Amino acid sequence: MSVLMAVTAGVLCATGTYLVLGRQLSRVIIGIAMLGHGVNVLLVLSGGDGGDPVLVGEDVTDFADPLPQALVLTAIVITFGVISFLLALAYRSWVVTADDEVEDDVEDRRIAREAEHLLDDRGDEGAER
Amino acid sequence: MLLALLALHAIAGLAALSGARRLGRWALVLGGLAPAVTITWAASRAGAVLDGDVITEQVSWVPGLDLSLDLRLDAFSLLMIVLVSGIGTLVFAYAWSYFGRAEKVGRVAGLLTLFAGAMLGVVLADNLLLLYVCWELTSVTSYLLIGIDDDEPEARAAALHALLVTSLGGLAMLGGFVLLGQAGGTYRISALVADPPSGTLVGVALVLVLVGAFTKSAQYPFHSWLPGAMVAPTPISAYLHSAAMVKAGVYLVALLAPAFATTGVWRPLVVGVGLTTMIAGGLRALRPFDLKQLLAFGTISQLGFLMVLLGIGLPEATAAGCTLLLAHGLFKAPLFMVVGIVDHEAHTRDLRTLPRLGTGWTTVRVAAFLSAASMAAIPPLAGFLAKEKAYDAFVGGSDGERLVLAGIVAGSVLTVAYSLRLAAAFWRPDAVAPADGPRPVLDHGPSPTFVAPALLLAGLSLLLGLFPALWSSLVDQAAAALDPEAGASLKLWHGINTALVLSGLTLALGTGLFAARGAVARAQARLAPTVTGADVYDAVVRRVLHLAALVTSVVQSGSLPIYAAVILGTAAVVPAVGLLSGAWWPGWPTLVTRAADLPIAALLVIAALAAAMAARRFVAALFLGVAGYAMTLFFVVQGAPDLALTQFAVETLSVVVFLLVLRRLPDRFERHRAPAVGVVPRLAVSAAVGVFVVAMAIAASGARTEPPVSREMTERALPEGDGKNVVNVILVDFRGLDTLGEVTVLVAAGIGVAALARAGQRPDRRPDRRSEVT
Numbered sequence: 001m002s003v004l005m006a007v008t009a010g011v012l013c014a015t016g017t018y019l020v021l022g023r024q025l026s027r028v029i030i031g032i033a034m035l036g037h038g039v040n041v042l043l044v045l046s047g048g049d050g051g052d053p054v055l056v057g058e059d060v061t062d063f064a065d066p067l068p069q070a071l072v073l074t075a076i077v078i079t080f081g082v083i084s085f086l087l088a089l090a091y092r093s094w095v096v097t098a099d100d101e102v103e104d105d106v107e108d109r110r111i112a113r114e115a116e117h118l119l120d121d122r123g124d125e126g127a128e129r
Numbered sequence: 130m131l132l133a134l135l136a137l138h139a140i141a142g143l144a145a146l147s148g149a150r151r152l153g154r155w156a157l158v159l160g161g162l163a164p165a166v167t168i169t170w171a172a173s174r175a176g177a178v179l180d181g182d183v184i185t186e187q188v189s190w191v192p193g194l195d196l197s198l199d200l201r202l203d204a205f206s207l208l209m210i211v212l213v214s215g216i217g218t219l220v221f222a223y224a225w226s227y228f229g230r231a232e233k234v235g236r237v238a239g240l241l242t243l244f245a246g247a248m249l250g251v252v253l254a255d256n257l258l259l260l261y262v263c264w265e266l267t268s269v270t271s272y273l274l275i276g277i278d279d280d281e282p283e284a285r286a287a288a289l290h291a292l293l294v295t296s297l298g299g300l301a302m303l304g305g306f307v308l309l310g311q312a313g314g315t316y317r318i319s320a321l322v323a324d325p326p327s328g329t330l331v332g333v334a335l336v337l338v339l340v341g342a343f344t345k346s347a348q349y350p351f352h353s354w355l356p357g358a359m360v361a362p363t364p365i366s367a368y369l370h371s372a373a374m375v376k377a378g379v380y381l382v383a384l385l386a387p388a389f390a391t392t393g394v395w396r397p398l399v400v401g402v403g404l405t406t407m408i409a410g411g412l413r414a415l416r417p418f419d420l421k422q423l424l425a426f427g428t429i430s431q432l433g434f435l436m437v438l439l440g441i442g443l444p445e446a447t448a449a450g451c452t453l454l455l456a457h458g459l460f461k462a463p464l465f466m467v468v469g470i471v472d473h474e475a476h477t478r479d480l481r482t483l484p485r486l487g488t489g490w491t492t493v494r495v496a497a498f499l500s501a502a503s504m505a506a507i508p509p510l511a512g513f514l515a516k517e518k519a520y521d522a523f524v525g526g527s528d529g530e531r532l533v534l535a536g537i538v539a540g541s542v543l544t545v546a547y548s549l550r551l552a553a554a555f556w557r558p559d560a561v562a563p564a565d566g567p568r569p570v571l572d573h574g575p576s577p578t579f580v581a582p583a584l585l586l587a588g589l590s591l592l593l594g595l596f597p598a599l600w601s602s603l604v605d606q607a608a609a610a611l612d613p614e615a616g617a618s619l620k621l622w623h624g625i626n627t628a629l630v631l632s633g634l635t636l637a638l639g640t641g642l643f644a645a646r647g648a649v650a651r652a653q654a655r656l657a658p659t660v661t662g663a664d665v666y667d668a669v670v671r672r673v674l675h676l677a678a679l680v681t682s683v684v685q686s687g688s689l690p691i692y693a694a695v696i697l698g699t700a701a702v703v704p705a706v707g708l709l710s711g712a713w714w715p716g717w718p719t720l721v722t723r724a725a726d727l728p729i730a731a732l733l734v735i736a737a738l739a740a741a742m743a744a745r746r747f748v749a750a751l752f753l754g755v756a757g758y759a760m761t762l763f764f765v766v767q768g769a770p771d772l773a774l775t776q777f778a779v780e781t782l783s784v785v786v787f788l789l790v791l792r793r794l795p796d797r798f799e800r801h802r803a804p805a806v807g808v809v810p811r812l813a814v815s816a817a818v819g820v821f822v823v824a825m826a827i828a829a830s831g832a833r834t835e836p837p838v839s840r841e842m843t844e845r846a847l848p849e850g851d852g853k854n855v856v857n858v859i860l861v862d863f864r865g866l867d868t869l870g871e872v873t874v875l876v877a878a879g880i881g882v883a884a885l886a887r888a889g890q891r892p893d894r895r896p897d898r899r900s901e902v903t
Contacts, residue, residue, distance in 0.1 A: 001718045001719075001722070001826070001830035002718060002719050002721050002723070003717060003718055003719070003721075003827075004720060004721045004726055004730050005726055005730060005826075006718075006822075006823045006826035006827055006830075007730075007823055008734060009822050009823070010819040010820065010822040010823035010826070011733070011737055011738070011819060012733060012734075012737050012756070013818050013819055013822040014815040014816060014819030014822075015738060015741040015815070016818075017697050017814060017815040017819075018741050018811060018815040019740070020690075020693050020697070021690045021693055021694050021697075021806045021811045021814065021815070022690065022804070023690060023804055023805065024798050026746050026749075026750075026790075026791065026794060026798075027749065027798060028689075030740055030749050030750065030753050033756075033757075033783070034737055034740065034741075034753065034756065037756055037757070037760050040760065041733075041763065042822060042825065042826055042829075044763075044764070044767055044769065044772075045826050045829070045830065046826070046829040047837075047839075048830075049722055049723075050766070050767035050768040050769070051768045052768050053768050053769070053770050054768075054854070054855040055853050055854055055855070056843060056846055056847050056853050063768075063843060064767060064769060065837055065839050066839050066842060066843060066855040066856045066859055067837065067838065067839035067842065067859065069769045069856045070856050070859040070864060072772055073771060073775055073856065073860060074860070074867060074868065076772070076775050076776055076779055077775065077779065077871055077875065078874055078875075080779045080782070080783060080875075081874050081875045081877075081878035081879075082878065083786075084783075084786055084878055084879075084882050085878040085881050085882055085885075087786055087787065087790045087882075088790075088881065088882040088885035088886050089885060090790055090794070091790045091793060091885065091886060092885045092886075092888065094790075094793050095888075099794075099795070099799075102689045104686070104687040104688045104805070105687030105688075106687075108681075108682075108685050108686060108687025109687055111678055111681050111682055111685070112681075112682035114678050114682075115675070115678035115679045115681070115682040116682075
């Protein structure tokens with residue numbers, strides 16, 4: 001465990017977050033992949049400083065911790081699945097709208113407009129009764 | 130048997146509902162069977178119950194939670210059954226003529242029956258929670274009944290108004306019930322009343338229960354739903370809003386008052402609210418031209434009266450309350466019925482357009498006059514006996530009780546005035562309201578079967594007034610069931626006493642008020658508050674909807690970046706609160722442990738920053754690839770060859786897929802609309818996440834207190850897993866299910882990818898999407 005690698009994990013996660021907060025789906029995908037890398041570094045670091053590959057029977061004693069490695073292996077594969085799916089979404093978005101920008105939810109915007117509308121003519125209806 | 134009666138209502142109601150179309154008006158006969166059987170059975174047991182017998186039934190429901198169906202029939206419940214099932218049966222008979230062959234008659238019949246069952250449950254329940262369930266069932270069925278003309282927006286709004294007010298009150302009441310049950314150690318009403326708990330918490334509980342009772346019995350300031358509910362067909366108003374449902378609140382107050390009247394604010398609250406309601410409702414009843422509105426406000430006023438009598442917790446007043454409870458049902462239900470008859474035949478119930486009633490209307494007039502006289506407490510009708518008892522209860526009391534008496538007399542004066550106003554409608558409508566034009570004369574009267582139920586009830590008012598012995602023991606025992614010291618002993622003539630003088634005074638003043646109606650109306654028009662209860666309700670509902678829209682527009686912006694910022698920001702900031710205590714801090718670890726880390730870290734950081742800043746999609750994707758291969762190197766030096774191999778393979782595949790997709794997309798990141806998250810918050814959230822991850826990494830390195838579990842896994846890998854590569858053994862053996870899940874996710878993602886990639890293009894969509902965005 002070194003400050004260097006901790007900071008590296010931090011930088012990976014920070015840039016990943018920055019990308020995820022964007023509007024273009026392709027950037028979001030790259031951000032998620034970056035976040036994945038950062039978290040993988042974090043997981044491996046939690047297993048200690050590493051050591052020799054964990055192959056029993058060889059004549060070594062300073063094994064790396066195998067459990068975080070197993071977890072990270074799963075994480076890598078899952079991240080790949082998620083990213084492929086998101087890329088397919090981006091492709092679909094391009095097919096439909098010729099871009100991959102993430103639009104705001106139409107229904108939610110309608111409610112927001114309604115709230116503004118209500119603010120504008122508050123109290124007008126009371127006179128009718 | 131009690132349970133069987135409830136079940137009978139449910140079955141008959143559901144049967145009438147399901148066969149509504151085929152049965153037509155015969156559904157009323159099917160449904161009316163349930164209350165008819167109930168009142169017949171109750172009559173057969175009346176002798177024993179009036180001798181002091183109490184019929185109880187208990188069916189265990191959820192024994193672990195101490196929930197059971199406790200049913201109890203005492204004399205007071207019997208009195209309520211006379212109202213609920215006795216008047217109920219007559220309402221079914223009245224509805225037969227009122228609805229005729231109308232299409233919705235089957236539905237009304239089914240719902241009325243279900244309502245009658247729920248109401249029967251309320252008066253039979255001996256368990257607070259069971260009472261609550263039945264109480265809410267009456268609210269729900271009443272909602273459906275008020276809104277029976279569901280194609281009328283007005284009816285739907287009125288139904289919703291009633292439901293919102295009564296069910297919100299019901300919720301408060303439930304809270305009170307739970308507090309009361311916890312304080313008393315039991316939810317059995319009879320046990321709670323016999324041994325009432327006390328304390329501040331009980332005081333709070335009682336206020337909550339009273340809120341429920343006030344909303345249900347349309348007390349000020351919760352009354353405004355009742356006039357609105359008059360949009361319902363008149364049989365429904367006659368049943369729900371005079372005899373049955375609105376009495377539920379009064380019933381509950383009556384049950385609890387003898388035990389709890391002196392606890393907390395009960396007595397001043399109930400008496401204050403009741404008197405306010407009685408007087409304000411009476412004043413309002415002098416104004417409307419719509420006869421049903423007049424009756425509605427009259428009912429509100431009478432409910433206030435009942436609330437005072439039954440809620441004050443004094444034996445004499447309780448007895449008077451029981452008398453009035455029955456008398457009110459006997460005169461208010463026929464009044465609704467006759468107004469409904471006029472409405473049905475003349476198609477108006479407005480005093481200004483009401484026709485002059487001709488010769489065929491004698492029976493209707495008799496019923497109306499008798500009932501109105503009973504409402505005004507004119508001797509020798511049942512209402513007079515009740516009013517006498519009420520005055521008598523307060524005459525000899527303390528100063529406070531005399532004050533209450535003054536309030537009751539004032540309210541009764543108003544009652545006389547609006548009773549006369551109502552009676553005038555059946556005699557000379559011109560006397561109370563100028564006609565819009567010449568009034569037509571309506572000679573042809575309603576059929577005898579239509580009038581019979583109202584006439585029967587009005588006749589009972591007279592009969593019971595003339596022969597008090599007929600119902601003296603029922604009222605007597607009902608009052609005694611509530612409060613052993615209470616006794617009614619009804620008599621028509623008590624000799625000349627204060628109560629009789631007050632009665633005379635009330636009649637004289639009321640008649641005077643009616644005679645001076647022109648001046649009164651002008652004064653009322655000038656002094657009446659401009660804001661009514663319905664306005665307040667409307668304003669509250671509007672504000673709530675407005676608030677909901679506002680909250681939704683804030684918390685649900687519909688923008689993915691904002692959601693992501695909130696989630697990631699929370700994930701970074703919330704644990705930081707725990708980290709701030711500093712207890713976790715193991716001290717700064719070594720700056721660099723391996724020389725090989727230096728170039729790898731540099732590569733990762735540069736690739737990450739470059740990918741974030743790249744303006745072109747390809748460049749960003751390529752730097753992501755660089756980061757991925759740097760990860761491979763990191764795994765190698767960390768002693769994780771499996772990870773390195775996997776990462777290498779996956780990264781290569783990822784880059785290929787990226788390029789395949791990006792080939793289609795525009796080269797540069799173009800901005801079509803303002804970013805949802807501004808640059809500063811975006812950088813702030815990113816920095817927070819980064820700092821949190823660094824802190825987390827350092828905290829994790831110092832957190833180990835036990836040897837890792839993986840040591841055992843390493844030892845058991847070869848003998849038990851038959852594998853030398855421990856990571857592989859963990860994946861496919863020790864944590865095999867995990868891996869199965871992982872494979873499932875991959876397959877699902879693969880199916881999704883295939884579906885999305887192969888879906889066709891919509892031909893009608895052109896790339897120009899800006900027109901639909903704004």
